[in-house]
Structures are given as C-alpha cells and as structure tokens.
Amino acid sequence: MKHVPDATADRTFTEDGTTDRGSVDSLLSELDEYAVEQALRIAESGPDVEICYLTVGPDDAKDALRKALAMGGDSAIHVSDEDIEGSDVFGTSLVLAGAIERHGFDLVLCGMASTDGTMSVVPALLAERLGVPAVTHLEELAVADGTVTGRRESDFASVRVRSALPAVVSVTDRSGDARYPSFKGIMAAKKKPVETLGLADLGIDPGQVGRTAARSAVDTATRRPPRTKGELVSDDGTGGIGLAAFLTAKKFA
Amino acid sequence: MAEILVLVDHLDGTVRKPTLELLTLARRLGEPSAVFLGPGADAAADTLGRFGAHKVYVVDAPEVGELLVTPAVDALTQIAGSTAPAAILLPSGPDTKETAARVALRLESGLITDAVDITAGEDGRPVTEQSAFAATHQVTAHITRGIPVITVKPNATAPEPAPVTAELEKWDVTFGPASAAAKVFSHTPRERGDRPELAEADIVVSGGRGVNGAENFALIERVADTLGAAVGASRAAVDAGWYPHSHQVGQTGTQVSPQLYLAAGISGAIQHRAGMQTSKTIVAVNKDKDAPIFELADYGVVGDLFQVLPQLVEEIDRRRS
Numbered sequence: 001m002k003h004v005p006d007a008t009a010d011r012t013f014t015e016d017g018t019t020d021r022g023s024v025d026s027l028l029s030e031l032d033e034y035a036v037e038q039a040l041r042i043a044e045s046g047p048d049v050e051i052c053y054l055t056v057g058p059d060d061a062k063d064a065l066r067k068a069l070a071m072g073g074d075s076a077i078h079v080s081d082e083d084i085e086g087s088d089v090f091g092t093s094l095v096l097a098g099a100i101e102r103h104g105f106d107l108v109l110c111g112m113a114s115t116d117g118t119m120s121v122v123p124a125l126l127a128e129r130l131g132v133p134a135v136t137h138l139e140e141l142a143v144a145d146g147t148v149t150g151r152r153e154s155d156f157a158s159v160r161v162r163s164a165l166p167a168v169v170s171v172t173d174r175s176g177d178a179r180y181p182s183f184k185g186i187m188a189a190k191k192k193p194v195e196t197l198g199l200a201d202l203g204i205d206p207g208q209v210g211r212t213a214a215r216s217a218v219d220t221a222t223r224r225p226p227r228t229k230g231e232l233v234s235d236d237g238t239g240g241i242g243l244a245a246f247l248t249a250k251k252f253a
Numbered sequence: 254m255a256e257i258l259v260l261v262d263h264l265d266g267t268v269r270k271p272t273l274e275l276l277t278l279a280r281r282l283g284e285p286s287a288v289f290l291g292p293g294a295d296a297a298a299d300t301l302g303r304f305g306a307h308k309v310y311v312v313d314a315p316e317v318g319e320l321l322v323t324p325a326v327d328a329l330t331q332i333a334g335s336t337a338p339a340a341i342l343l344p345s346g347p348d349t350k351e352t353a354a355r356v357a358l359r360l361e362s363g364l365i366t367d368a369v370d371i372t373a374g375e376d377g378r379p380v381t382e383q384s385a386f387a388a389t390h391q392v393t394a395h396i397t398r399g400i401p402v403i404t405v406k407p408n409a410t411a412p413e414p415a416p417v418t419a420e421l422e423k424w425d426v427t428f429g430p431a432s433a434a435a436k437v438f439s440h441t442p443r444e445r446g447d448r449p450e451l452a453e454a455d456i457v458v459s460g461g462r463g464v465n466g467a468e469n470f471a472l473i474e475r476v477a478d479t480l481g482a483a484v485g486a487s488r489a490a491v492d493a494g495w496y497p498h499s500h501q502v503g504q505t506g507t508q509v510s511p512q513l514y515l516a517a518g519i520s521g522a523i524q525h526r527a528g529m530q531t532s533k534t535i536v537a538v539n540k541d542k543d544a545p546i547f548e549l550a551d552y553g554v555v556g557d558l559f560q561v562l563p564q565l566v567e568e569i570d571r572r573r574s
Contacts, residue, residue, distance in 0.1 A: 121350055240564025
C-alpha cells in the first residue's frame with residue numbers, strides 16, 4: 001500500500017526535489033485499492049487465506065493501512081524510520097522486501113503503479129530481491145493449487161501467463177472495481193493489529209536507504225508554464241470549417 | 254568513444270520507431286550499439302545501421318518468447334557486464350521499465366524511467382528530462398551511481414539517420430532459472446489495422462463520453478484516417494465498451510505526446526490530461542464550454558462533435574481536391 005498525495009490536487013515539489021507532502025492531503029494510492037480488492041476476492045474464493053497489508057512511510061501512512069483494513073483483511077505492517085526518507089525505488093524495495101521476508105508470504109499483490117511516482121517498477125524489484133517470479137499488469141487473475149494465472153494486455157497482443165507461488169503480482173485498474181469500506185468494516189479495522197517496524201527490526205543498515213543511498217538525483221523541478229490560452233470559438237454552423245483552417249495553417253491537414 | 258546500449262523494440266524483426274528515436278538520442282552520449290532479442294536480427298540490421306548502430310548484439314534463444322521480462326534482464330546485464338557501456342537506453346513500456354529496473358538493480362546502477370529528453374551533461378553523462386504530477390511539472394535529473402539505465406518515452410525526439418554498417422555479433426546468454434520467471438502460455442496477437450501505433454503517432458484523434466456509442470466511433474476513425482492519425486479513447490469511452498482498452502489514452506492507459514492531439518467529446522479529467530497534455534498542439538471539440546480540456550487547447554470548438562467533425566472532414570477534402 002502506498003500513501004500518496006491526492007492525485008487530483010495541485011501537487012508540487014520541495015526545494016530538494018522530493019515530493020512536497022505537506023501541501024496537499026495524502027491518501028491510499030487509488031491504484032492500490034485494486035490490489036486490495038483482488039486479495040479479498042482470493043480470500044473469499046477459498047479457505048485459509050490471511051491478508052496482511054504493508055506500507056513504508058511516515059506516521060500518517062498508517063491511514064492508508066486503515067483504509068485497506070476497512071475494506072477487509074486481517075492485519076498490517078507499517079515500516080517507519082526517519083532514515084528511510086528520500087529513498088528511491090531501490091531503497092524502498094529493499095525495505096519492502098525485508099518486511100515481506102520477515103513476515104513470510106505466498107503471494108505479494110501490488111497495484112500497477114503509484115499515482116505519484118508512476119514508475120511502476122517496485123513489483124519487479126521486489127520479485128528480483130525476493131528471488132520469485134513477477135507477473136505484472138494483470139487485468140484478470142486466478143489463484144489455485146499453488147499457481148497464479150492471469151491475463152495481461154500488451155500493445156500488440158493479449159497474453160496469458162502462469163507462475164508457481166510464491167510470486168509477486170501487480171494488477172491494473174481494469175482488474176475489477178474496488179469495494180467501498182462498510183461502516184462495519186471501518187469499525188472492525190480499528191481493532192485489527194498494525195505492527196510498526198523500524199530498519200533495525202529488518203536488519204537493514206540505514207546507509208543502504210534514504211536520500212544518501214538514492215542512485216539518482218533531481219537537478220531541477222519546475223512547474224510547466226501554463227499553456228497559452230488558445231482560441232475558443234462557438235460553433236455557429238461553420239465550426240468544422242474554422243477547425244480545418246486552423247489545422248491547415250498548422251500544416252496538419 | 255563511449256558505447257551506449259540500446260534495447261531494440263521490434264515486431265518480428267521490424268524495428269519500431271521509438272528505437273530509432275533512442276538511437277538518435279544515444280548518439281548525443283556516444284556510439285550506439287543495439288541489443289536485439291529474438292529472431293529477425295538480419296532483417297533489422299540495415300535499419301539499425303542506418304540510424305547509427307555500429308554493432309548489433311543478437312540474442313536469439315527460445316527463452317526470449319516463452320518467459321516474461323527475465324530473458325531481457327539476463328541478456329542486458331551480461332552484455333553490459335562485458336562491454337561496460339556509458340549508458341543503457343530502453344523504450345518506455347510496462348515490460349521494458351521492469352527490465353530496466355532489474356538490470357539497474359543487478360548492475361548496482363541508478364534508474365530513470367519515462368524520460369522525454371536526454372542530453373549530455375558537462376561530464377558527458379546523461380541528463381534527463383521527465384514530466385511529473387500529471388505532466389504539470391518538468392524535472393531534470395541524473396544518475397549518481399553505476400551505468401545509467403534510462404527508459405525513454407516515444408516521441409522524445411525525431412529519428413535522424415546517421416548511416417553506418419552495423420556489425421552483427423551473436424551472444425550466448427546464460428538464462429536464470431525458468432522457475433524464477435512467469436511463463437507465457439498463450440499469446441493472441443491483436444488485429445492491427447493500417448493506422449499508426451497510438452504511442453508513437455504524430456497525430457492522435459480521441460473520442461470520449463460525448464461520442465455516445467460504439468457505432469459512433471466510426472466518425473472518430475473517419476477523422477483519424479483523413480489526418481493519417483491514430484485513434485484514442487478516454488477511460489469513459491473504453492469502460493463503456495465503445496472502443497478497445499488498448500486505445501485508452503491516460504495515466505493508466507497509453508501516454509501520448511504527438512504533434513497534434515484532437516480530443517472530441519472529452520471533458521478532460523486529470524487522469525486523461527496526464528496522458529496527453531505534453532502533446533505539442535491540442536485541439537478540442539466539446540459541447541460544454543466549461544470542459545477542462547479547453548484550458549489546454551490551442552484551438553477549441555464549443556459545439557456538437559456530430560456537426561463539427563463531418564464538416565471538418567468535408568472541408569479538408571474540399572481543400573485537398
């Protein structure tokens with residue numbers, strides 16, 4: 001689960017080139033809700049499934065876990081340590097993989113991307129670090145008999161893929177609508193256990209994470225100048241002719 | 254001169270345009286070498302050489318088509334391990350971004366994804382430009398550790414030929430255990446028309462909620478064909494089943510950056526804007542004068558797309574004849 005600045009708000013950067021988290025409200029990354037939904041469906045389809053949510057972030061990242069727990073599931077882990085601040089995807093995936101290994105897992109479910117960084121590489125990095133297969137960008141998935149099967153759409157083909165568990169899976173926003181938490185779910189979530197861990201609990205050296213270990217650096221982050229206000233015309237019956245003239249003048253037609 | 258590895262994106266040996274853009278960008282940093290996975294390298298070598306690839310490293314093994322992502326990771330890591338390139342460039346896409354991330358992890362290198370431009374910095378090392386926060390911000394960045402691994406979005410630059418004779422070099426890659434990879438067990442190619450690919454098209458004509466029905470997308474296609482454009486669709490139109498998901502433009506669909514983007518019946522929700530607002534010229538047709546898409550449009554028509562678009566096509570035809 002990732003706690004991210006609201007994607008519909010006006011987001012910006014701090015002076016050091018990291019996301020400014022103070023200026024807008026944060027919430028559970030919308031794309032992670034689809035992973036929660038798929039986890040709940042797997043649990044509902046068979047017995048003996050335990051769902052544990054995991055997030056890395058400052059104190060208020062717990063809100064993301066509570067939102068997921070309100071949808072369903074059993075428990076959560078919150079990894080929080082000031083040395084993690086400023087981590088890139090390599091630092092973040094190191095911490096996540098450490099927590100996943102400590103807890104144990106059959107299936108790691110992720111959203112296809114976060115709505116802030118939108119790199120969509122953390123699932124692959126987790127698979128690489130955990131030494132298990134990655135089955136990513138699934139629009140459809142099924143788990144049975146120790147195997148996950150799914151469908152992913154590429155630019156040129158519809159591809160069916162299969163992997164033995166344990167595995168890392170990411171799901172797209174087309175995998176199935178995420179449910180809303182019920183009042184009962186919200187109340188129940190308050191009683192579900194949330195474990196808080198630090199780097200020491202995971203045996204991770206602070207030098208391996210955070211800004212100092214980041215392998216890329218932002219030089220400048222500037223707001224794109226607003227587009228110059230273009231020409232707006234109301235169709236008086238010749239709107240198409242005017243548009244054709246514009247496109248011709250610009251050599252598009 | 255520093256060697257730059259470029260992963261080739263191809264369909265059965267036909268090199269796709271984003272690869273030619275990468276070769277063009279790579280020449281700003283050093284001397285490009287292409288890494289070609291799968292069959293068809295002989296057919297591709299001419300094209301790759303024409304855009305400046307001095308070498309083509311060829312990895313043609315059955316694993317390439319059977320397993321997801323990991324064969325490319327093994328190949329790039331091993332080739333980079335022995336050629337020590339000054340950078341590794343890949344086209345941006347779901348699979349290639351994962352490939353890039355894993356290669357960077359194995360090489361203990363840094364990673365930048367979705368660059369829209371690359372230049373050589375003072376020390377010759379790459380400096381990238383990216384769009385952030387639904388393309389409202391521009392970020393320049395560089396990699397601080399290892400061999401820079403960078404994925405680049407389509408349409409980052411215009412491909413420029415720089416002919417050389419590409420030398421083919423076969424590589425035997427040791428692939429990691431198949432148990433650590435997802436296996437592809439069925440592969441159904443999408444039917445492809447004559448229109449350009451959405452991500453790499455110079456012109457995109459998109460329809461949204463205002464198109465109001467699958468059958469009406471014929472009008473969007475007619476405009477697209479008149480302009481030689483690709484067809485896009487908003488999330489709303491795709492979710493309604495009016496047009497295939499593979500044509501969705503937006504944050505979670507295809508992100509486009511064409512010379513011209515024509516939005517018809519699209520209001521312009523933030524997720525849609527995130528996928529198209531780096532387009533060079535934006536034109537919108539919408540009944541609602543307050544639609545957010547008009548804030549981006551270089552030319553907007555407040556009107557009924559069913560009146561405006563047929564007239565647009567007729568007028569273009571008339572001007573051409």
